[in-house]
Amino acid sequence: MEIRSFNPPVRTLMGPGPSDVHPRILEAISRPTIGHLDPLFVGMMEEVKKLLQYAFQTDNTLTMPVSAPGSAGMETCFANLVEPGDKVIVCQNGVFGGRMKENVERCGGVAVMVEDEWGTAVDPQKLEDALKANPDSKLVAFVHAETSTGAQSDAKTLVGLAHKYNCLTIVDAVTSLGGTPLKVDVWGIDAIYSGTQKCLSCTPGISPVSFNEHAQEKIRNRKTKVQSWFMDLNLVMGYWGSGAKRSYHHTAPVNALYALHEALLMLREEGLENAWNRHLRNHQALKAGLEAMGLSFIVPEADRLPQLNAVSIPQGVDDALVRGRLLNEYNLEIGAGLGALAGKVWRIGLMGHASRPENILLCVAALEAVLSDLGADIRTGVALSAVQKELGPRS
Amino acid sequence: MEIRSFNPPVRTLMGPGPSDVHPRILEAISRPTIGHLDPLFVGMMEEVKKLLQYAFQTDNTLTMPVSAPGSAGMETCFANLVEPGDKVIVCQNGVFGGRMKENVERCGGVAVMVEDEWGTAVDPQKLEDALKANPDSKLVAFVHAETSTGAQSDAKTLVGLAHKYNCLTIVDAVTSLGGTPLKVDVWGIDAIYSGTQKCLSCTPGISPVSFNEHAQEKIRNRKTKVQSWFMDLNLVMGYWGSGAKRSYHHTAPVNALYALHEALLMLREEGLENAWNRHLRNHQALKAGLEAMGLSFIVPEADRLPQLNAVSIPQGVDDALVRGRLLNEYNLEIGAGLGALAGKVWRIGLMGHASRPENILLCVAALEAVLSDLGADIRTGVALSAVQKELGPRS
Numbered sequence: 084m085e086i087r088s089f090n091p092p093v094r095t096l097m098g099p100g101p102s103d104v105h106p107r108i109l110e111a112i113s114r115p116t117i118g119h120l121d122p123l124f125v126g127m128m129e130e131v132k133k134l135l136q137y138a139f140q141t142d143n144t145l146t147m148p149v150s151a152p153g154s155a156g157m158e159t160c161f162a163n164l165v166e167p168g169d170k171v172i173v174c175q176n177g178v179f180g181g182r183m184k185e186n187v188e189r190c191g192g193v194a195v196m197v198e199d200e201w202g203t204a205v206d207p208q209k210l211e212d213a214l215k216a217n218p219d220s221k222l223v224a225f226v227h228a229e230t231s232t233g234a235q236s237d238a239k240t241l242v243g244l245a246h247k248y249n250c251l252t253i254v255d256a257v258t259s260l261g262g263t264p265l266k267v268d269v270w271g272i273d274a275i276y277s278g279t280q281k282c283l284s285c286t287p288g289i290s291p292v293s294f295n296e297h298a299q300e301k302i303r304n305r306k307t308k309v310q311s312w313f314m315d316l317n318l319v320m321g322y323w324g325s326g327a328k329r330s331y332h333h334t335a336p337v338n339a340l341y342a343l344h345e346a347l348l349m350l351r352e353e354g355l356e357n358a359w360n361r362h363l364r365n366h367q368a369l370k371a372g373l374e375a376m377g378l379s380f381i382v383p384e385a386d387r388l389p390q391l392n393a394v395s396i397p398q399g400v401d402d403a404l405v406r407g408r409l410l411n412e413y414n415l416e417i418g419a420g421l422g423a424l425a426g427k428v429w430r431i432g433l434m435g436h437a438s439r440p441e442n443i444l445l446c447v448a449a450l451e452a453v454l455s456d457l458g459a460d461i462r463t464g465v466a467l468s469a470v471q472k473e474l475g476p477r478s
Numbered sequence: 479m480e481i482r483s484f485n486p487p488v489r490t491l492m493g494p495g496p497s498d499v500h501p502r503i504l505e506a507i508s509r510p511t512i513g514h515l516d517p518l519f520v521g522m523m524e525e526v527k528k529l530l531q532y533a534f535q536t537d538n539t540l541t542m543p544v545s546a547p548g549s550a551g552m553e554t555c556f557a558n559l560v561e562p563g564d565k566v567i568v569c570q571n572g573v574f575g576g577r578m579k580e581n582v583e584r585c586g587g588v589a590v591m592v593e594d595e596w597g598t599a600v601d602p603q604k605l606e607d608a609l610k611a612n613p614d615s616k617l618v619a620f621v622h623a624e625t626s627t628g629a630q631s632d633a634k635t636l637v638g639l640a641h642k643y644n645c646l647t648i649v650d651a652v653t654s655l656g657g658t659p660l661k662v663d664v665w666g667i668d669a670i671y672s673g674t675q676k677c678l679s680c681t682p683g684i685s686p687v688s689f690n691e692h693a694q695e696k697i698r699n700r701k702t703k704v705q706s707w708f709m710d711l712n713l714v715m716g717y718w719g720s721g722a723k724r725s726y727h728h729t730a731p732v733n734a735l736y737a738l739h740e741a742l743l744m745l746r747e748e749g750l751e752n753a754w755n756r757h758l759r760n761h762q763a764l765k766a767g768l769e770a771m772g773l774s775f776i777v778p779e780a781d782r783l784p785q786l787n788a789v790s791i792p793q794g795v796d797d798a799l800v801r802g803r804l805l806n807e808y809n810l811e812i813g814a815g816l817g818a819l820a821g822k823v824w825r826i827g828l829m830g831h832a833s834r835p836e837n838i839l840l841c842v843a844a845l846e847a848v849l850s851d852l853g854a855d856i857r858t859g860v861a862l863s864a865v866q867k868e869l870g871p872r873s
Contacts, residue, residue, distance in 0.1 A: 086525045086528065086529065086743060086746070087743075088502075088506065088739075088740060088743060089506070089509075089522045089525070089736060089739050089740070090509065091509050091510050091511075091512045091518060091519070091522075091736070092510070092512065092518065093510045094510070094512045094513065094516065096511065096512070096513060098513055100729060101511050101512075101513065101514065101729065101732060103511075104510070104511040104733075107483075109508045109509075109510070109511070109733075110508060111483065111484070112507055112508055112733060113504045113505060113507055113508035114484075114485065114486050114504075115486050115487070115488045115489065115499070115504070116486075116491065116496050116498075116499040116504070116681055116682070117486045117487065117489045117491070117811075118489065118491060118493055118496065118811045119496065119682065121489065121805070121811065122805075123486060123487065124486070127484045127486075130481045130484070133481065134481065150546060150547055150550075150683060151545060151546035151547075151550060151708070152545055152546075152708075152728045152729050152730075152731065153728070153729065154707070154708050154727075154728040155545075155546060155550075155708045155728075157708075158706060158707055158708045162706075182707065185707050186707055188703075189703060189704070189705050189706065189707055190705070278729070280729055286511055286731070286732065286733040286734070287511070287514065287729045287730065287731050287732050287733075288545060288683065288729075288730075288731025288732075288733075288734055289731075308583075308584055309584070310584050310585070310705050310706075311553060311557075311584065311705075311706060312549065312553055312577065312580050312581055312584055313546070313547075313549050313550045313552075313553045331816065332549075333547045333548070333549040333550075334495060334496065334547050334548065334673070334675055334682045334683075335547075335682065335683075336547065336681070336682050336683025336684075336734070337496060337681065337682050337683075338499075338504075338507060338681040338682075338683075338734075338737075339681070339683055339731070339733075339734060341484060341486070342733075344483075344484050345483060345484070348481060348482075348483060351481075410516070410517075416512075416513045416516065421726065
């Protein structure tokens, strides 16, 4: 097997993540590696924590990046907060709610499922019914931004309901952080996890998490040890905690954290509200183009995530063929459907650095060209001007 | 808090890891991010697996990088192979054997400890005694290269004993992979994990693992689910397995894997045996210099790891002060002692790209300068020539 250095092509990443990584971040990740206990690195860790507090809009002291992808961030929340026998209400309206159920059960908890149709938001009424029917519940878990469908749930309301029935909350913000309003402290979210490779536009592999005082208290008062050594926050905090004395836990992914530091700095430079507005504006432009072509969104307008656009694949069109042609002919990646939606939808991401007018124009133009070449039943010649109109003057 | 882009200094990394990262690897990690399901990325994943098989000297099909640091690689082995109630013999001769015990217990297993003095190799006789006394044991776990002490154990003999008593083996090769002879198939190791930031000289954050058929069979025949969703090999293999159809599990750390691909390619270019010999040669030169200065190794010569040199701190010398001066005045990082050895030893790494004559000369010269400036009881003026003599002609 002849193996040479791997030189990836330059793709435009408009799938469900990773999103386009800004050159500043790619440059940051290649800076010289220093020791993970080097005082300068420790200083940078403190800055990463501060910047994450800003991104999450929280003062939580326990705010840090888990040294592994989002699914490990998810597991960090469940492994630390769920004790054997704990009843956890899990709201499922897509793939990731199902993964939460797996997490609850593998931690020895009992999952009570609240199911909503894929592509819709979590119904607060159903959650309240479940809370009433299960007064011994300890936790409520839900996905703020369902990456598998593009539906956004009303996190503030769901957290309020959970608290009304004395439950703590675990919120999946993998796709929402940096892309759509998310206010950890104002909404009272107890535990939250995200990923670097979505609206932060950072390289994939790290999972920011945050825990408020209530969550920390539950962790401190556990009757049993956290089943994962790697994810045990009591140990991780000895390393990420403040104070001069840090105890070694694991070797931090030094360069990946350079990248995250730079990505978070860019978010702060832009300003959270500006980033949220940009994601919304660009979504409107993409939507105008796709709808002009005749494609339709699967999520009701009020629940749509601006950064993750799930549209139905036109009848008779071969999903994989279209995605393959976009990739090979235009270096453009869009996402396939996941789980029950596989083969039925495309997921078009406008996340972080990928949420730009240039990308929207490329995507709409390429999709129109490929679909019309395949004889799909779409309107041609109108999408790009619809996008331009929505984008407005570029001066 | 004023936060700017983080520009690390250029350090020479001669601690217990991360080691110096070669510029080729830093360049590779900054290449454009592509999708984790992109056919070109999937092709690269296959190459990473092949290159890891070479590094581990194995044909194991289940050979891949875990998307998290070495301690997650450790946990992947234990979480998949230990079922509740399983008795596991853990040989401890340093910090990491203690972490293995934690892992066994958190997986619901029963750990039987075989203790050896820190700084010595695991005693095969003690292991055999424990195996005889515990005929119901399922697994034997030990550390091949104890990063906390610099002692190397006879993995081949220990694995042979475990098999004689029908136990599978879990081997920690975090510090040995690429630095000292390690032959997974010839020695019959059943499950093994390593790290990227030691003798592979790659950026930290990824953990290569490998499982043979016996280990895979035990995993397939588990009566209980693996307690970690993120680390469940039955799921991870759906993503890393061969074949055209890959199922999404988590988002791979794309850029970190570019780096690992390049690091493994460099190891193959050099050749494993050449790398092992280089580590040994450079160890001899460092040793000549340190001993000429009057410093002494804590590990008996026969058990010494060439890539991790633990020496006693001379009496009356302030550990942290010396390491701080080396870092601030020479941009040189050496390691502190861990656990019971904290404050008593320095750990000087000669790992991967850091295992070079230039580094040895810098380290010996800087250490001599700082120690003599502090009035430590060492011999001066002889160490560098001892190093040069050992290195031989440089032409």
